[in-house]
Amino acid sequence: MSAIKIENLSKVFGDFKALDDLSFEVSENCVFGFLGPNGAGKTTTIRMLVGLSRPTSGRIFIDGEEVVFGKTMVNNKFGYLPEQPAFYGWMTGEEYLSFIADLFLIKDKETEIKRVLTLVKLTDAKSRRIAGYSNGMKQRLGIAQALINKPKVLILDEPVSALDPIGRKEVLEILLDLKKDHTIFLSTHILSDVDRICDDVAILDHGKLITVAKLSELKNEYAAPVLEIEFDEDPKGVAEELRKEKWVQKVEQQGEIIRVWLKDEAVIDKNLPLKAVSKFNYGIVHYGMLQLQTEDLFMNLVGEDK
Ligand SMILES: Nc1ncnc2c1ncn2[C@@H]1O[C@H](COP(=O)(O)OP(=O)(O)OP(=O)(O)O)[C@@H](O)[C@H]1O
Numbered sequence: 001m002s003a004i005k006i007e008n009l010s011k012v013f014g015d016f017k018a019l020d021d022l023s024f025e026v027s028e029n030c031v032f033g034f035l036g037p038n039g040a041g042k043t044t045t046i047r048m049l050v051g052l053s054r055p056t057s058g059r060i061f062i063d064g065e066e067v068v069f070g071k072t073m074v075n076n077k078f079g080y081l082p083e084q085p086a087f088y089g090w091m092t093g094e095e096y097l098s099f100i101a102d103l104f105l106i107k108d109k110e111t112e113i114k115r116v117l118t119l120v121k122l123t124d125a126k127s128r129r130i131a132g133y134s135n136g137m138k139q140r141l142g143i144a145q146a147l148i149n150k151p152k153v154l155i156l157d158e159p160v161s162a163l164d165p166i167g168r169k170e171v172l173e174i175l176l177d178l179k180k181d182h183t184i185f186l187s188t189h190i191l192s193d194v195d196r197i198c199d200d201v202a203i204l205d206h207g208k209l210i211t212v213a214k215l216s217e218l219k220n221e222y223a224a225p226v227l228e229i230e231f232d233e234d235p236k237g238v239a240e241e242l243r244k245e246k247w248v249q250k251v252e253q254q255g256e257i258i259r260v261w262l263k264d265e266a267v268i269d270k271n272l273p274l275k276a277v278s279k280f281n282y283g284i285v286h287y288g289m290l291q292l293q294t295e296d297l298f299m300n301l302v303g304e305d306k
C-alpha cells in the first residue's frame, strides 16, 4: 500500500487555480521530496494533505485512510510540521510537548516526550524556554511535536529552508535517522537538500505536476554527460543516425544544435561521436561537453520561461 495517494487533486482560490489535477503516490518508508519554486503550490497541497484546507476536487489517502477536511486532529496516521510553526515562547520545550501530547490524548506522556526529545536531540534543552531556542532548535522541536503520536507518515513543509548550513545539516541528519520507521514527505525549493536525503521526488510548478520519479533516475537522465554539437546548418539525418549508436542514451535537436546524452563519457576519448557526425559533411561550429549539474535538473524542469 502507498503511504500517500493523491488522486486528481485541485484547488481554486476565487478564479485562481493554485493546483491543477495533481495525482501521484508516495511509497512506504521513503523520503519523498516535494520540490517546486516559490508559489508552486506546495503549501496549498500540504494543507489539504493534513485536512486543514478543503480540496476543490480530488481525494487524498494516507496509509489507506481517506483524509477528511477538518477531521484529522486525533489519529496516528501522520504528524505535521507547518511552514512557519508558532510556539509559545514562555513554555519550555518539555512543557510544549506535554501540551501537544494532551491534544493527542497520549497515554504514557512522560515516556513519549522523552522518546521524541531523544530523537530530535533536544534532551539537554528540554527545561529551557522556547524563546531562547535557536531557529534550528525550534525546527527540531517542531519535528518532535510531529512525532508525538508515532505517526506512519511525517509531513514537513520546508523543514530546513530557514536554517543556516549547520542547522540544516542537523535537521537533515535527524530526518535520515527517522526514515527507518516513517515515511517522510517534505517540501522544499532547495535542490541540495533533496540531493542529500530524498529517494523519490515530485516536481511542481505553477500548480502543475511536472514529474514524479526516483531521484537516481532523474539524475541519470539530467546529470548524464551531454555532448553539444552545433552545425552551420540544419544537420538533417544526423540525429536519427546518432540514435542508432550503442553509446547513445538520448538525442535532442533544436535547429542547428544537437545534444547527445552519452552512456559513458569515455566515448569522447575514442572520438566516436566526431567520427559518427563527420560522415555527413556538415560544418561544425562548436563541439563540446555540457556540464549539467543537479541544479540544472531543477532549472531544466522548472525553467523561468515555462
Ligand atoms: N488562501 C489563498 N488565497 C488566494 N491565493 C492563495 C492562497 N493560498 C495560496 N495562494 C496562492 O496559491 C499559489 C501557491 O501558493 P503556495 O503557498 O502553495 O506555494 P508554495 O509552493 O508553498 O510556495 P513557497 O515556496 O513560497 O512556500 C500562490 O500563487 C499563492 O499566492
Ligand SMILES: [Mg+2]
Pocket: 042, 043, 044, 083, 157, 158
Ligand atoms: Mg510554501
